[in-house]
Amino acid sequence: MDLEKFMNDLEKKHPGEMEYLQAVREVLETLEDVLQENPQFETAGILKRIVEPDRIFTFKVPWVDDNGNVNVNLGYRVQFNNAIGPYKGGLRFHPSVNLSILKFLGFEQIFKNSLTTLPMGGGKGGSDFDPKGKSDGEVMRFCQSFMLELWPAIGPDTDVPAGDIGVGGREIGFLFGAYKKLAREHTGVLTGKGINWGGSLVRPEATGYGATYFAEEMLKTKNTSYAGKNVCISGFGNVAWGAARKVTELGGKVLTISGPDGYIYDPDGISGDKIDYMLELRASNQDIVKPYSYEFPGAQFVAGKRPWEVKCDVAMPCATQNELHKEDAEILVKNGVMCVAEGANMPSTPEAVEVFQRNKILFGPGKAVNAGGVATSGLEMSQNSMKLNWVAEEVDSRLHQIMKSIHEACVLNGTEEDGYVNYVKGANVAGFLKVANAMMDQGVI
């Protein structure tokens, strides 16, 4: 396949969709061998079909704020690919949300969900609504208006949304309440639900726990573990919180978290009460990490910078896309980082990934490392279908097993001649093959 021609043609169809084009290129770059070994994929137009979403819904979301003013936001749902199961993926509420970002996330989700071993297709959605500083009533009215438009397009066997940036338990509750009223049924149409109304234990922790389990497997390939390692985490949301908990439990020391205002460096380690405080910080609706340094005076707040300048053994970017640049990667490598595990989706730029791989650093891409979140959403769907709840140990042990199996799939498909594991290639190849074969079986449709 002529990758440059393919990308040029795609760019002509979707000009300016930078994140989407970046994600497509990153996957296609690693599929050369698979495409050569499977000429039937070319004949059946698998690539041309897999890069385009099945359909996209866009809609307006009008809502009234506490002052009685009318606001209008944009709402989206991208149903990307349902070859191996119902569309599945989160909703993101953030002012930066646009179609390019949701298409990149939906595209990544296809392969991530395939890796989980569970029957889930890929989708993503959200809005440019900013929950920051909004009252509960405003968030509720927004969520109700959003669902009023979205509900006919989703369903437990059709498309199952969940949380992402800006969408947590509160938002899922309001969205679910609205769906239940409109559809007149109580089903597993969303995941990340409250524990008393169909949610799964361990789902809130799952992405961060899963990321840490995956990185632990990576470290094992070098006969080492988290014990005694210094770890830099970015972000301070749901994923960063779960990762901080599990890293600490496994004997690592979390030195940093970060927000849009800068990062916290805590040389004593972010553990125990300090991790609980992260939840308070997030719930404060201010979206800044600086208050941590007032609460725990041993810690330092570094304004306007990212945490990658702090010397560490393991780096876990858990905030957002393209937050770790080439220069950050170079500093991390210079400071002796041995493992980089992406808790966020596509946080490292392509140039940063190239630096890690050239220096033979253990590098785990988001679609493998953070798959524990959606995997546990899949386990929530299984429990909803069976109409029963598993205990936390059962869910956690299944999550752990899934992360180990994703790691094995990456090693199997990504090991290079010199023994270096290219986890990017491994994850893309393993994720792609299952979906491509399913598409072959189902015809051109």
Ligand code: NDP
């Ligand atoms: P949260 O909303 O809980 O937290 C994200 C936080 O990171 C936001 O408060 C945001 O602040 C902040 N942030 C944004 N940009 C930066 C930055 N450059 N540096 C530091 N902080 C920043 O989201 P999640 O924890 O759920 O999601 C984090 C990442 O993990 C995303 O990439 C998401 O797609 C991914 N992910 C999430 C999963 C889940 O289950 N929740 C599953 C798999 C992946 P602000 O709003 O002010 O910009």
Ligand code: 2IT
């Ligand atoms: O990016 C992701 O995998 C998520 N935000 C979780 C999606 C889900 O359906 O649980």
